[in-house]
Amino acid sequence: xxxxxxxxxxxxxxxxxxxxxxxxxxxxxxxxxxxxxxxxxxxxxxxxxxxxxxxxxxxxxxxxxxxxxxxxxxxxxxxxxxxxxxxxxxxxxxxxxxxxxxxxxxxxxxxxxxxxxxxxxxxxxxxxxxxxxxxxxxxxxxxxxxxxxxxxxxxxxxxxxxxxxxxxxxxxxxxxxxxxxxxxxxxxxxxxxxxxxxxxxxxxxxxxxxxxxxxxxxxx
Amino acid sequence: xxxxxxxxxxxxxxxxxxxxxxxxxxxxxxxxxxxxxxxxxxxxxxxxxxxxxxxxxxxxxxxxxxxxxxxxxxxxxxxxxxxxxxxxxxxxxxxxxxxxxxxxxxxxxxxxxxxxxxxxxxxxxxxxxxxxxxxxxxxxxxxxxxxxxxxxxxxxxxxxxxxxxxxxxxxxxxxxxxxxxxxxxxxxxxxxxxxxxxxxxxxxxxxxxxxxxxxxxxxxxxxxxxxxxxxxxxxxxxxxxxxxx
Numbered sequence: 046x047x048x049x050x051x052x053x054x055x056x057x058x059x060x061x062x063x064x065x066x067x068x069x070x071x072x073x074x075x076x077x078x079x080x081x082x083x084x085x086x087x088x089x090x091x092x093x094x095x096x097x098x099x100x101x102x103x104x105x106x107x108x109x110x111x112x113x114x115x116x117x118x119x120x121x122x123x124x125x126x127x128x129x130x131x132x133x134x135x136x137x138x139x140x141x142x143x144x145x146x147x148x149x150x151x152x153x154x155x156x157x158x159x160x161x162x163x164x165x166x167x168x169x170x171x172x173x174x175x176x177x178x179x180x181x182x183x184x185x186x187x188x189x190x191x192x193x194x195x196x197x198x199x200x201x202x203x204x205x206x207x208x209x210x211x212x213x214x215x216x217x218x219x220x221x222x223x224x225x226x227x228x229x230x231x232x233x234x235x236x237x238x239x240x241x242x243x244x245x246x247x248x249x250x251x252x253x254x255x256x257x258x259x260x261x262x263x264x265x
Numbered sequence: 266x267x268x269x270x271x272x273x274x275x276x277x278x279x280x281x282x283x284x285x286x287x288x289x290x291x292x293x294x295x296x297x298x299x300x301x302x303x304x305x306x307x308x309x310x311x312x313x314x315x316x317x318x319x320x321x322x323x324x325x326x327x328x329x330x331x332x333x334x335x336x337x338x339x340x341x342x343x344x345x346x347x348x349x350x351x352x353x354x355x356x357x358x359x360x361x362x363x364x365x366x367x368x369x370x371x372x373x374x375x376x377x378x379x380x381x382x383x384x385x386x387x388x389x390x391x392x393x394x395x396x397x398x399x400x401x402x403x404x405x406x407x408x409x410x411x412x413x414x415x416x417x418x419x420x421x422x423x424x425x426x427x428x429x430x431x432x433x434x435x436x437x438x439x440x441x442x443x444x445x446x447x448x449x450x451x452x453x454x455x456x457x458x459x460x461x462x463x464x465x466x467x468x469x470x471x472x473x474x475x476x477x478x479x480x481x482x483x484x485x486x487x488x489x490x491x492x493x494x495x496x497x498x499x500x501x502x503x504x505x506x507x508x509x510x
Contacts, residue, residue: 162355164353164355164357165359165360167353168353168357168416169359169371170318170343171346171350171351171420172347172370172420173343173344173346173371174343174374174375182362183359183370186361187360187361
């Protein structure tokens with residue numbers, strides 16, 4: 046490792062970090078937010094036994110979980126344009142990742158909701174509250190607490206999954222590293238640096254997770 | 266006030282077989298009455314209670330509340346439940362909410378009162394059970410007796426016309442039973458219509474207007490507390506009383 050490489054790495058560090066903060070992280074947050082909403086709707090449709098919908102969401106979860114994300118990305122980014130539907134790289138990645146989070150986290154959310162003792166909902170009923178009011182104010186807040194660690198797992202996993210968007214021409218962390226390395230041929234160091242950026246972002250998220258968990262614990 | 270006609274409840278077991286937990290039960294509860302239901306475990310007394318506010322759907326039969334058939338299709342059961350409080354063996358306070366939020370959630374969400382009125386009502390009731398200092402704590406930090414008194418107060422916040430009690434003292438440490446029974450006695454004196462499933466024979470004797478004995482899904486005997494405890498008619502009740510008294 047000579048001085049040239051050190052200088053190059055210092056210079057590229059800023060670029061990779063910016064790619065992380067401007068592309069990968071926003072993609073993560075946007076996908077996770079949308080995915081979480083989907084996850085709750087999917088879980089509640091099953092728990093509330095909404096006719097028809099409860100079966101449709103099972104099909105959705107089945108398809109998303111049983112096909113690779115990179116194939117889904119290719120279908121949306123390279124496939125859909127042939128039938129006239131065009132999304133740019135970011136929107137394609139956001140769409141696919143939201144649907145993925147929605148499918149995987151729906152199981153987490155469903156298990157968490159079902160782990161809340163049935164008496165809590167019965168007590169809501171006895172106060173005259175409806176199923177949805179009980180869910181909203183009593184059951185889901187308690188389920189979120191249970192679901193928090195596994196959901197944190199999912200968001201950290203998602204940060205790393207955003208690297209798959211490289212394949213649909215999104216210039217995120219990995220693509221940025223690849224572009225610099227293509228010029229300088231320092232693939233080893235640049236990819237190592239890309240790994241370091243993911244490590245930093247995910248470490249920060251891990252710290253946030255443990256802080257947040259401690260804060261939730263204090264509210265008991 | 267409540268009229269139960271030919272109530273039957275079957276459960277489907279995991280193996281697909283049906284078991285009958287209540288068989289053709291008829292009963293009338295008048296306003297202001299304090300009905301205590303006793304019986305061995307598995308006698309159907311709890312299921313009977315839970316049918317009254319439709320936490321359990323009867324398999325057959327009808328239940329009328331103030332003349333309205335609540336077992337009829339299309340009844341707004343949430344409206345009915347607003348007028349009928351229930352207290353559980355396991356308290357079931359909302360664990361994610363403070364005591365005050367537990368008390369005000371339903372009245373405010375159901376627009377029975379506004380936030381300010383609900384807080385005033387809750388404060389007044391908390392004072393009555395000597396728990397005003399617990400208004401801002403979460404249920405996890407309360408003792409069983411405190412939880413149950415709060416649970417009673419939570420029901421009262423909805424101004425119910427009657428209260429159902431499902432073994433309210435069975436999950437309590439012995440030294441906390443008294444404080445909960447005292448609140449219930451107070452409630453009885455205030456004229457509340459009550460239906461209580463309990464093993465507290467002292468409470469039944471002291472407070473009940475009628476005591477019911479259920480066994481194997483059948484309402485076997487019903488009488489005033491004096492007659493019920495002093496002159497039990499059936500052999501089954503005599504056996505039961507000899508074991509619990």
